[in-house]
Amino acid sequence: MKDVAVAAGVALKTVSRVVNDERGVSPETTERVLSAIQRLGYRRNESARVLRAGRTASIGLVIEDVADPFYSGISRAVEDVALGHGSLVLSGSSGEQPLRERELVLTFCSRRVDGLIIVPAGSDHDYLRPELDAGIPAVFADRPGGLDADTVTCDNAGGAHTGVTHLIRHGHRRVAFLGDSASIFTAAERLHGYRRALRDAGLPADETLISMGPPERAGAALARMLSGQAPPTAVFTGNGRITVAVLRTGHRLAMVGFDDFELADLLVPGVTVVAQDPVELGRTAAELLFRRVLGETGPAARVELPTRLIARGSGELRPPDLP
Amino acid sequence: MKDVAVAAGVALKTVSRVVNDERGVSPETTERVLSAIQRLGYRRNESARVLRAGRTASIGLVIEDVADPFYSGISRAVEDVALGHGSLVLSGSSGEQPLRERELVLTFCSRRVDGLIIVPAGSDHDYLRPELDAGIPAVFADRPGGLDADTVTCDNAGGAHTGVTHLIRHGHRRVAFLGDSASIFTAAERLHGYRRALRDAGLPADETLISMGPPERAGAALARMLSGQAPPTAVFTGNGRITVAVLRTGHRLAMVGFDDFELADLLVPGVTVVAQDPVELGRTAAELLFRRVLGETGPAARVELPTRLIARGSGELRPPDLP
DNA sequence: CTGCTTTTCGACAACGTTGTCATGTTCCCG
DNA sequence: CGGGAACATGACAACGTTGTCGAAAAGCAG
Numbered sequence: 001m002k003d004v005a006v007a008a009g010v011a012l013k014t015v016s017r018v019v020n021d022e023r024g025v026s027p028e029t030t031e032r033v034l035s036a037i038q039r040l041g042y043r044r045n046e047s048a049r050v051l052r053a054g055r056t057a058s059i060g061l062v063i064e065d066v067a068d069p070f071y072s073g074i075s076r077a078v079e080d081v082a083l084g085h086g087s088l089v090l091s092g093s094s095g096e097q098p099l100r101e102r103e104l105v106l107t108f109c110s111r112r113v114d115g116l117i118i119v120p121a122g123s124d125h126d127y128l129r130p131e132l133d134a135g136i137p138a139v140f141a142d143r144p145g146g147l148d149a150d151t152v153t154c155d156n157a158g159g160a161h162t163g164v165t166h167l168i169r170h171g172h173r174r175v176a177f178l179g180d181s182a183s184i185f186t187a188a189e190r191l192h193g194y195r196r197a198l199r200d201a202g203l204p205a206d207e208t209l210i211s212m213g214p215p216e217r218a219g220a221a222l223a224r225m226l227s228g229q230a231p232p233t234a235v236f237t238g239n240g241r242i243t244v245a246v247l248r249t250g251h252r253l254a255m256v257g258f259d260d261f262e263l264a265d266l267l268v269p270g271v272t273v274v275a276q277d278p279v280e281l282g283r284t285a286a287e288l289l290f291r292r293v294l295g296e297t298g299p300a301a302r303v304e305l306p307t308r309l310i311a312r313g314s315g316e317l318r319p320p321d322l323p
Numbered sequence: 324m325k326d327v328a329v330a331a332g333v334a335l336k337t338v339s340r341v342v343n344d345e346r347g348v349s350p351e352t353t354e355r356v357l358s359a360i361q362r363l364g365y366r367r368n369e370s371a372r373v374l375r376a377g378r379t380a381s382i383g384l385v386i387e388d389v390a391d392p393f394y395s396g397i398s399r400a401v402e403d404v405a406l407g408h409g410s411l412v413l414s415g416s417s418g419e420q421p422l423r424e425r426e427l428v429l430t431f432c433s434r435r436v437d438g439l440i441i442v443p444a445g446s447d448h449d450y451l452r453p454e455l456d457a458g459i460p461a462v463f464a465d466r467p468g469g470l471d472a473d474t475v476t477c478d479n480a481g482g483a484h485t486g487v488t489h490l491i492r493h494g495h496r497r498v499a500f501l502g503d504s505a506s507i508f509t510a511a512e513r514l515h516g517y518r519r520a521l522r523d524a525g526l527p528a529d530e531t532l533i534s535m536g537p538p539e540r541a542g543a544a545l546a547r548m549l550s551g552q553a554p555p556t557a558v559f560t561g562n563g564r565i566t567v568a569v570l571r572t573g574h575r576l577a578m579v580g581f582d583d584f585e586l587a588d589l590l591v592p593g594v595t596v597v598a599q600d601p602v603e604l605g606r607t608a609a610e611l612l613f614r615r616v617l618g619e620t621g622p623a624a625r626v627e628l629p630t631r632l633i634a635r636g637s638g639e640l641r642p643p644d645l646p
Numbered sequence: 647c648t649g650c651t652t653t654t655c656g657a658c659a660a661c662g663t664t665g666t667c668a669t670g671t672t673c674c675c676g
Numbered sequence: 677c678g679g680g681a682a683c684a685t686g687a688c689a690a691c692g693t694t695g696t697c698g699a700a701a702a703g704c705a706g
Contacts, residue, residue: 001662011686016664024684041453046434047373048662051691056370058413058434065399072395076388079416088430090381090411093402107411111369130364247589263586266570279390324692334656339694347654371692374661 001042008036019044050112059115059289060108061091062101070240070259070278071119074141077282078117085290087114096184098122109136115289117282120145123183137292141285143185144302150288152281152303156186156258159274159307160193161200163256164236166272166309168201171318172234172254174209176225178246179238182212190238190258206230215241219249226251233319243271254317256309265312272315275308324365331359342367373435381405382612383431383439384414385424393563393582393601394442397464400605401440408613410437419507421445432459438612440605443468446506460615464608466508467625473611475604475626479509479581482597482630483516484523486579487559489595489632491524494641495557495577497532499548501569502561505535513561513581529553538564542572549574556642566594577640579632588635595638598631 001019005012010029017025018033025033036042050056061078063071075091082089090108094101101121108116109131116131116138125145132138132149139150167175177194180187191212198205209232211221218237225232234254237243243257247267257264260275284303324342328335333352340348341356348356359365373379384401386394398414405412413431417424424444431439432454439454439461448468455461455472462473490498500517503510514535521528532555534544541560548555557577560566566580570590580587583598607626 012662013664013686013688014684016662017685020664026684029684041457043429043433045374045662047370047379048691049664050370051368051374051661051693052663052665054691066389066395066402067392067399069390069392069395072389072392072398075395076390076416079389079414083415088413088415088434090413091402092406092411093399106366110366111411134364244585247586261585262567263570263584263590266590267586268591335692336656336658336694337654339692340655343694349654352654368692371661372694374663374691375693375695377661 001044004033004036004040004042007040008033054112056112056114057086058088058090058111058113059117059286059293060105060111060113061089062094062104062108062116062118062121063091064096064119064121065093066091067093068241069261070276073278074119074282074285077279078286081283081286081290085293087290094119094121096121098124102127105131114293115139117141117285117289118145119143120185123185137289139285139289139292141281148300150285150292150301150303152285152288152305154186154276154281154305155307156189157193157196159258159276160190160236160238161197162193162307162309163258163272163274163315164194164197165201166311166315167234167236167254167256168197168203170234170254170316172232173203173319174206174230174232174234175203176209176222176232176235176253177211177238178218178221178235178242179210179212180242181214187212187238194236212238215239215245218242218245222246222249222251233321234317243273247271254315254319256315260310264310267314269314269317270312272309272311272313275310277305277308280305324367327356327359327363327365330363331356377435379435379437380409381411381413381434381436382609382616383428383434383436384412385417385427385431385439385441385444386414387419387442387444388416389414390416391564392584393599396601397442397605397608400602401609404606404609404613408616410613417442417444419444421447425450428454437616438462440464440608440612441468442466443508446508460612462608462612462615464604471623473608473615473624473626475608475611475628477509477599477604477628478630479512480516480519482581482599483513483559483561484520485516485630485632486581486595486597486638487517487520488524489634489638490557490559490577490579491520491526493557493577493639495555496526496642497529497553497555497557498526499532499545499555499558500534500561501541501544501558501565502533502535503565504537510535510561517559535561538562538568541565541568545569545572545574556644557640566596570594577638577642579638583633587633590637592637592640593635595632595634595636598633600628600631603628 001015005015015033018030066072079089092104098121118140119142120140125147141152144151164175179191182188237246237257240259240261256272258274260273264271324338328338338356341353382405389395402412415427421444441463442465443463448470464475467474487498502514505511560569560580563582563584579595581597583596587594587596
C-alpha cells in the first residue's frame with residue numbers, strides 16, 4: 001500500500017480510502033491510485049485489516065466428517081449463507097473425537113472467527129464458555145451442546161416414532177431397533193422415539209431387539225437377533241450408515257431407516273426412510289449465527305426441524321405370518 | 324498480552340517468549356507468566372501473529388461442490404494432510420462457475436493463505452499468474468489449470484477406455500457414451516478414451532450414440548437414442564451423477580459408469596464402474612502443495628492416478644441378440 | 647578480583663491497515 | 677469580499693505480535 005501511495009504520489013491514507021470506496025477522494029486521484037494498484041498488482045492484506053478492524057469475516061464450522069453426505073450437505077448450506085454475508089468458512093472434521101473438536105474450536109477462536117457452528121462431538125463443552133463470554137457467538141447444530149447457545153436439531157424422537165409406528169401399522173409386532181452408540185445424542189433420542197412408539201401401540205419392549213453401537217457392528221447385531229428365539233419381523237435403523245450396513249446383510253425384513261440417501265428409491269424394494277434435511281439444518285444454523293454476529297442479543301434460540309416419512313416399499317412389507 | 328505482562332510483572336516480550344516456548348526464560352518467570360495467562364484467559368491473537376510472521380498456517384481449497392461425494396472425499400483428505408502440517412483449510416464451492424472460482428481464489432489470496440488447491444472450473448486462469456509469481460504455491464486437482472503448476476489428475480481417458488473395452492469384450496458393438504458438458508476437461512478426456520476404445524476394437528464411431536451435457540439431460544438423451552434407428556445395446560456413463568440419472572430411467576442395458584458410488588453393489592444388477600479414488604487425489608494434491616509451501620522448488624509435477632474397473636454385473640450383460 | 651561468556655530480560659521497531667484529527671483548498675451565500 | 681461549510685488530502689497513532697539488539701546479572705576461568 002505504501003508502494004502504491006508512492007507510485008500514485010499520494011498519502012497512504014488516500015490509497016486506503018480508494019481501496020475501501022470511502023467518499024472524499026477526487027475522481028482523478030482515484031483514477032491515479034487505481035492505475036497504480038493495477039500496475040503494481042497490489043492486493044490488500046486481510047490479516048492487517050483484521051488486526052485493525054477486529055472482524056475477520058470468517059466463521060468456523062466443526063462437523064463430524066465432511067465426507068459423510070449428511071454433513072457435507074450442512075457444510076454446503078453453511079458455505080452459501082456465509083458467502084451471502086461476505087464471509088468465509090474455516091471448516092474441520094472432528095471425527096466424533098471430543099479432543100479434536102476442542103482443538104479445532106480453540107484454533108478457530110485464536111484466529112478470531114466471527115462465530116462458530118459446531119456439531120458437538122463430546123458432551124462436555126465447558127472449554128467453550130470463556131470464548132462465549134468473550135463474545136464469540138456459537139450455534140450448536142444437529143445436537144445440543146449443553147451450553148446456553150442457539151441450537152438447531154431435528155425432531156429425532158418424533159421421526160423415529162413416526163417410522164416405527166409406520167411399521168407397526170403394517171402389522172409388525174416385533175420391530176428391532178439398530179442405533180448408533182448410545183452416547184451420541186441423536187441416537188439416544190431416536191431410541192426414545194422408538195420406545196414411545198411401542199408404548200403408544202401397546203406393544204411390549206423387548207430389550208433383545210435393541211442394539212446400540214457403531215455401524216460396522218450393526219449387521220452382526222441383526223444376525224444375532226434373527227437367529228434368536230423370537231426374531232423381529234421388521235427393523236428400524238437409527239441412521240444412514242446403519243441402514244446401509246443392514247442392507248448389505250441381504251435380509252428380507254420390513255425396514256424403515258432414519259436419514260434419506262441417494263438411490264434409496266432404486267433398490268428393490270425401495271427403502272422407506274424418515275428423512276431429515278441437512279441443507280435446511282445448515283442454513284438455519286448459519287442464519288442464526290449471522291444474526292448474532294450482526295449484534296442480535298436475547299435468549300438462546302432452540303429450533304427443531306421436522307422430519308418426513310418417505311414410503312418406498314421396504315416399510316410397507318407385511319410380516320410373513322400376516323398374508 | 325500486555326495485560327498478561329503487567330499481571331506477571333514482566334515485559335511484553337517475555338510473555339511472547341513463554342507463549343512461543345522460546346528458550347531464555349527462567350522456570351520461575353515462566354511459571355508466573357503461565358499462571359497469569361491462565362488467570363486472564365489469554366489466547367494469542369493469530370491475526371497479529373500472521374501479520375508479523377507472514378505465514379498464515381492455512382491453505383485455500385476450491386472445489387466444485389462440497390455436497391458431491393467425490394469432492395467431499397477430496398476435501399476430507401486435504402483436511403487431514405493439512406492437519407498433519409498444523410494448517411487449517413479455507414474451503415469454498417465454485418459450483419462450476421469460473422467467476423465464483425476466481426472470486427474465491429482471490430479472497431483466499433488476500434487472506435494470505437500459504438497455498439491453494441484448486442479444482443479448476445473455467446479454462447482461463449490467467450488471473451492466477453500474478454499470485455503464483457508472488458510466490459503463492461498452487462496445485463490443480465482433478466483437472467489441469469492451464470498454468471505451469473503442479474497438477475494431479477486421474478487417468479480419465481484410460482479409465483474410459485477400459486470401461487468401454489469391457490463392454491465391447493462382452494459382445495457389444497453399439498455402445499453409447501453419455502458424458503458431461505464437453506467443456507469440462509474430464510468429460511472431454513473420457514470421450515477421447517471412449518473413441519479410442521472403439522477404434523482399437525475396429526468398431527465404427529456413431530455420433531448419434533454420443534451425448535454430452537449436464538446430468539439432468541442424460542436420461543432424455545438416452546431415451547432418444549433408444550427410440551432411434553439403431554439403438555445402443557450398452558451405455559458408458561461419464562460420471563457418477565450421469566450414472567445415477569441413467570439408472571433412474573429404468574432401462575435394461577448393459578452399463579459401465581465412471582466413478583464408484585455407495586450402494587452400487589446393492590442394485591440389481593450391481594453396477595460395474597471405473598473407480599477413481601478421491602481420497603488419494605486429495606491426499607496427493609495436498610502433499611504436493613505442502614512440499615512447495617515448505618520451500619521445494621523445481622519444475623511443476625504432473626501426477627496421474629490410475630483408475631480401477633470394478634465388475635458387478637451391469638457391465639457383464641450380453642447384448643440381446645447374442646444369447 | 648578481573649575479564650570473559652552465558653543467561654535472562656526489556657525497549658523498541660516493524661508488519662499493513664484504518665480511525666482520528668488536522669490542514670489546506672474550494673465554493674457558496676449574504 | 678468576508679465567513680463559514682464542504683471537500684480533498686495527509687500525518688500520526690494504534691491494532692497485537694515478534695525480531696533485533698542491548699543491558700544487567702550471573703557464572704566462570706585465570
